[in-house]
Amino acid sequence: MDNFRLPSPGITLGCDYNPEQWTPDVWREDVALMREAGVDLVAVNIFGWSDLEPAPGRYEFAALDEVVELLHANGIRLNLGTGTSSPPPWLTTLHPQVLPAAADGTTRFPGGRQAWCPSSQIFRDRAYALVRQVAERYGDHPALALWHVSNELGCHNALCYCETSAEAFRCWLRRRYGRIETLNEAWGTAFWSQRYGDWSEIQPPRLALSIRNPAQIVDFHRFSSDELLEHYRGEARILRAHSAAPVTTNFMVTAHIRNLDYWSWAPEMDVIANDHYLDHRLDDPGAELSFAADLTRGLAAGRPWMLMEQAAGAVNWQPYNLTRTPGELLRNTLTHVARGADAICFFQWRASAQGAEKFHSALLPHAGTDTEGWREVLRLSGALDRIGEVAGTTVDSEVALVFSWESWWSAEGEARPSQAVTYLDRVHAAHRALRELGVTCDVVSPAADLSRYRAVVVPCLYMVGDRDAQRIADYVAAGGHLLVTFFSGIVDERDRIRLGGYPGAFRDVLGVLVEEFAPLRPGHEVMLSTGGAGSLWTERLRATTAQPVARYLDGPLPGTPAITRNRYGAGVAWYLATALDARGMRDLTRDVVRAAGVVPVAPEPGGAVEAIRRTGGGRGYLFVINHGTVPVELEATGVELVTGAGVDGLLRVEGGGVAVVREGEPA
Structure with missing residues (x-):
């Protein structure tokens, strides 16, 4: 993945367009309005399969040809979809075994989108045939800017439990473990008489009468992410054989999608693209937007990336679909640009009149151009033009925050010390403290090179391998400053407890030993000697080489250290053994980054x-x-x-x- 530049000279403004929903006279009106709005890039053929191939092997390209030429004649470049995101009805009618199954083993039927099993060879064969047709037809078209494989892969069908997936899972496990005995050891199948004698006995972790094997569930997540990635690779290989245009797909780095390990996907992309929508189910949607942008930049290895989708106003899929307040469109968009986006695209261009997304906002609303929404779009377009010279620059950061999809999967297992402790909440709390201090951070994988950062924050890294844990310890020994929060370092890659006391992999670098977790009931707090308050979690902890910074004044373990600081080699490692309130987390983080010599971009803006x-x-x-x-x-x-x-x-x-x-x- 090189430092990709989109075709427009500055910040690219783009959108999804679904011409199959409209008549040709509307196409011409739309393109004229796109030019007025300063649209540079248009994604088409995202859901075009049933129009391009209305019957098996019968391809009809006349309508798409006309749209492509219309856009090209008006100087608008193409983000061309492969059209494979949802199968046409004829495919699942002829081959019902393509349909996915939920965790209870029941089939999920057509009528929505992504009604396909990621392991289905039938689906792949038909999808690849369509991709080949599209690539051969448009691969060298002068309007082509980039290829858009499928759409939001795994949004709905990431975890499939059908028999096709079961056999693919077994094949994946054979490649991973080689011997059935090795798998038994990795999964701890001596527990509850789960020992396997043959690969054929293994099933996906469908719903059971009791708690399921946690190592099996984590491996199923890994397998499922790999299966969809292999589908992407298959489409990308065809596109690259017929075209020199860059290839990508739209990630979903957001609070409610967690099933794909994008650290493994990112190297396969010619440009990192993300879809992000404000989630008003969260307490602070704006803070989550900033985190998602920083994580997307991390996936891009610090290079510029593109926002493939956002909403001009309300979405249609949340319980309460709030629209943007005046000026919010510009503020939120510039937050993405500030954090590394060189392209800003929207779903979609024209608001749909029918279908499941008819109440989803668009650049061109149902009410047309004599609207405040349209005027906000024009103001945004003008602002992006005026700041275009920032394109190609990169974001400055002296702090890293370590994030792991595998820890997200494993830390939220069915049986854990507290159901109130959730991985992403702990990550968001750490990121929010940095944001409120005016400190920009890179969000990086546990395998990242940390040597260039003054400070590193590791929130709730429950699952960590030996090499990654050693890399973090070496960073501190070389002079780095580290903050680790509770429920970190607990298990290895097999979800096996690191024996000898918590926090397992980080005991030595932190200089502490935890004998026992002591979670708190939701709503209960403990007071700290520093004046702050903790919630959710405490630990029976003793300092081995660390110095206590704060102790509990009450709760189940009064007098026990809650925050510690340890000299390790040439560096310093801090440990936080509870969930601090927002002010306490900000105060602790300030101490860490100040000691590391980090200079905030602004003096504690407070998040606003x-x-x-x-x-x-x-x-x-x-x-x-x-x-x-x-x-x-x-x-x-x-x-x-x-x-x-x-x-x-x-x-x-x-x-x-x-x-x-x-x-x-x-x-």
């Missing part, structure tokens, strides 16, 4: 204000997004690109406002 810097080509660009209602002032000198105004020493950003300053001498 984000300040991020991108640099490149000898220039620096300061992004300031004020999500609050009161003005903020920061030191800055240069030119504010959105308005063109000079900035001489002090930048004022009004409540709800944004600024992008090219740093240096003011105009």
